[in-house]
Amino acid sequence: MERKGQISLEYMILIGVSMLVLVLFLVSIGSTYVDLSNEKERAKVTDLAYMIQNEINLAAQVRSGYERVFVLPADLDGINYTASLLPGAVSVASAGYEITLITSEANGTLAKGNNTIVQTDGTICINGC
Numbered sequence: 871m872e873r874k875g876q877i878s879l880e881y882m883i884l885i886g887v888s889m890l891v892l893v894l895f896l897v898s899i900g901s902t903y904v905d906l907s908n909e910k911e912r913a914k915v916t917d918l919a920y921m922i923q924n925e926i927n928l929a930a931q932v933r934s935g936y937e938r939v940f941v942l943p944a945d946l947d948g949i950n951y952t953a954s955l956l957p958g959a960v961s962v963a964s965a966g967y968e969i970t971l972i973t974s975e976a977n978g979t980l981a982k983g984n985n986t987i988v989q990t991d992g993t994i995c996i997n998g999c
Contacts, residue, residue: 912967914946919962922953922980923971926960926996929989930974936989942982953980955996 925940942953951964955978961970976987978996988995 908966910947911949911964914949915951915962915964915967916969918942918946918951918953919960919969919971922960922962923973925987926973926976926994929976929987929994930992932989934989934991937986939984939986941984942980944982953982955980 921940922942925938929936929938945951946964949964951962953960953962955961955976956970958972958975959970960973960976960980961968963969974994976994976996977999981997985997993999
């Protein structure tokens with residue numbers, strides 16, 4: 871009878887250790903998933919900020935009368951964001967990340983969807999001034 875009790879105890883210990891290993895494995899996978907999600911958000915926000923910076927800097931370098939329409943997406947693959955012009959900079963922010971990049975001076979506002987950028991006599995206007 872003692873032999874059956876010993877086997878049951880050993881079986882329970884084995885089950886307990888197996889459950890502990892499974893829980894540790896799942897926690898590790900969850901942590902990795904969160905890290906990848908944060909990295910994706912950071913990359914999307916950064917890419918959008920550089921795209922806006924390039925549009926503004928291009929407008930500053932070309933001749934007077936330059937006009938172009940560029941599009942800001944409604945979201946970044948499901949990530950909500952805001953984009954705004956600051957004096958000599960552009961800022962793009964999401965819930966978990968924000969980036970501000972230096973640009974040429976630009977006036978106006980950024981909007982999701984179509985944005986018209988115009989350069990007239992060295993003044994850059996986005997969506998009117």
